Amino acid sequence: NAGVTQTPKFRILKIGQSMTLQCTQDMNHNYMYWYRQDPGMGLKLIYYSVGAGITDKGEVPNGYNVSRSTTEDFPLRLELAAPSQTSVYFCASRDGLSYNEQFFGPGTRLTVL
């Protein structure tokens, strides 16, 4: 199993541009998550999904959108990039059992100039 994969690894955007961060997992997990990590800080939840077709906001959803059309994929969309969205973005997944751990992807480092 590849686990959780994310593309791209790095990206530089100009203010106002848009992009989609891709996340795919091959573990047949129902639950998927997007977090962002600012320098020297812990991670904060942006959006999450409990299954295909079901998504909900996390702690810091403003400026982002998500969709979940399949179990495997959970893309994160930035519509109008702003410097405040410069961060490292992590995707994670877990199965539906209450006590099971989350598995994280390698991250996407995004810079908005």
Added chain:
Amino acid sequence: KQEVTQIPAALSVPEGENLVLNCSFTDSAIYNLQWFRQDPGKGLTSLLLIQSSQREQTSGRLNASLDKSSGRSTLYIAASQPGDSATYLCAVSGGSSNTGKLIFGQGTTLQVKP
């Protein structure tokens, strides 16, 4: 609102020393607590997960404890090695429904000197 705090923010120890990393949380209604390791520029690697009904978990030289009533967890690293140098994050999962949303602390950056 759940808040997670990790103290200290940074720690430097000589190789071979035993050490303890601390994590505290404000709401004791948690489903589980996870400890992660993060190497510079890398993703998160899960080290240990403690269910809310458990008191501790062990993996090799690592031992994590959980005291829900006091809102505390510790990660004990025995006989530290330079390869243990990394940032250690704790995160709790909880709330009114078990959606698995994690609330993270800011992390403790550990340096083990040869």
